[in-house]
Amino acid sequence: MRSMTVPIHRWLAAVKPGLFLAALAFSLCACQSGTAEAALVQPYATQAAAAEKITAAPTSPTTAPNLTPTPAAQETPTPSGILPKPTSPVLAEPAAATPTPTLATPVRLSADDWKLWPVLPQVPLSARALYQKGLALGNDPHAFSILGDCQSLPETFLGVYDTDAALVASLTPELQAAVANFAGSFNRESPTIKGGTTAGAVLWSAWHENKFTCSARETPLDCELRLHKPSIVIINLGTHYETRNITYLRKILDKLTAQGIVPILATKADNRELDERLNQEMALLAVEYDIPLWNFYSAVSDLPNNGVGVKKGEEFLGEIYLSDDGLERHRFTALQALAAVWEAVR
Amino acid sequence: MAARLLAGSLLAGLLAACSSGKHPAAAVVEAYMQALVDKDEPRLTSLTCESFESDALLELDAFGMVKTHLEDLDCQADVSGKNDASVTCQGQIIATYGAEDQTFDLSDRTYQVKNQGGDWLVCGQ
Numbered sequence: 001m002r003s004m005t006v007p008i009h010r011w012l013a014a015v016k017p018g019l020f021l022a023a024l025a026f027s028l029c030a031c032q033s034g035t036a037e038a039a040l041v042q043p044y045a046t047q048a049a050a051a052e053k054i055t056a057a058p059t060s061p062t063t064a065p066n067l068t069p070t071p072a073a074q075e076t077p078t079p080s081g082i083l084p085k086p087t088s089p090v091l092a093e094p095a096a097a098t099p100t101p102t103l104a105t106p107v108r109l110s111a112d113d114w115k116l117w118p119v120l121p122q123v124p125l126s127a128r129a130l131y132q133k134g135l136a137l138g139n140d141p142h143a144f145s146i147l148g149d150c151q152s153l154p155e156t157f158l159g160v161y162d163t164d165a166a167l168v169a170s171l172t173p174e175l176q177a178a179v180a181n182f183a184g185s186f187n188r189e190s191p192t193i194k195g196g197t198t199a200g201a202v203l204w205s206a207w208h209e210n211k212f213t214c215s216a217r218e219t220p221l222d223c224e225l226r227l228h229k230p231s232i233v234i235i236n237l238g239t240h241y242e243t244r245n246i247t248y249l250r251k252i253l254d255k256l257t258a259q260g261i262v263p264i265l266a267t268k269a270d271n272r273e274l275d276e277r278l279n280q281e282m283a284l285l286a287v288e289y290d291i292p293l294w295n296f297y298s299a300v301s302d303l304p305n306n307g308v309g310v311k312k313g314e315e316f317l318g319e320i321y322l323s324d325d326g327l328e329r330h331r332f333t334a335l336q337a338l339a340a341v342w343e344a345v346r
Numbered sequence: 347m348a349a350r351l352l353a354g355s356l357l358a359g360l361l362a363a364c365s366s367g368k369h370p371a372a373a374v375v376e377a378y379m380q381a382l383v384d385k386d387e388p389r390l391t392s393l394t395c396e397s398f399e400s401d402a403l404l405e406l407d408a409f410g411m412v413k414t415h416l417e418d419l420d421c422q423a424d425v426s427g428k429n430d431a432s433v434t435c436q437g438q439i440i441a442t443y444g445a446e447d448q449t450f451d452l453s454d455r456t457y458q459v460k461n462q463g464g465d466w467l468v469c470g471q
Binding site: 150194195196198200201203204206207209210216240241242243244248311313314317 | 403404405406407408409410411412441443444445446448449450451454455
């Protein structure tokens, strides 16, 4: 059986003790599994005004950790207004081990501070309406899709959740519920997942090579939406990119939201572009479209080299391949993100 | 001397075009394909109508960081009127990602090519 144990001791060892309680409170705020209302957040533009307090519902015991970045910048802004370099993400202890706190509605940081965003998505209030619109249009509440490159292929990414019953049995009830709901979507090959896929490729009709019954005039994205009718789409793109990357991402998001599909944007572990602009673009789009973002970057920021390295024989592609630890966190936090969004919108 | 060289080059070009029997509309699609696999954006956009430029750039961008080359490219033009042609091609674009080759068959495409002010340009697909 593939172990899904997250190396808690390593993360905790890297964290300053004084930040732990703050991280714990922040994680409770952002990552309430099984608490849909708490997971929903105000639209980004109005969050600064959203000062009302909500009481988090008691959470059920969980063996899975909540992954959050240390929100040090929120607590101790520097006089200059420049945020300090974020620290490594930390694992909060199981929610049930602490008293139920009174929590403030989560407030999103600006896109410039994307490194400080929590690993798991804060789900905007508008996402639920979008999801319901999609169901009315015929989207399948039991289907999700992925747009991604080779690191989104089923055998590398989420396929185990359809194929490894023992692994699934080891998950928290909330995650098991998400696996059960989306059974069949995890280990599925699709026209929108292929090595080298860029945002532009998802919109280019030839990219699917006429496989999957896609027609020659149909884009991979259109084909996938026709075939699978997803209610949620994880956009796991960016390692392969182009100059007009954000233009294509907007076209993708326009199509998804028009069809009532809830997108989950993802940041990536690598910095192939050298200035991290692609992750920042993802955060910008999350704000612009008021949609969830799974901040995978933060989930691996404590790993050596951010959990990426070169692959033998493909050195020319650079440090883009996830290490074993990186892969494990990739699939686990993706499932957590999917479950959090689904829980919040359904 | 320079004038002679230029005239010689033009003559050689004309002879080459005549000997291959390639219509300029077909030749421009072949040049477009070459620019695509070379990822030569300025060349690509110089061969396209403004209205088709975003489509052409999407094709270019879709290949992002995969290695690409052409195999067995041969295009033929079906000319209608003085300024319009439909161009079909045989051949493939081979895109290599790591050790994996992906083949993009070009035979299922028809490019719309127009003569604009003496230049044949790719204007649609």
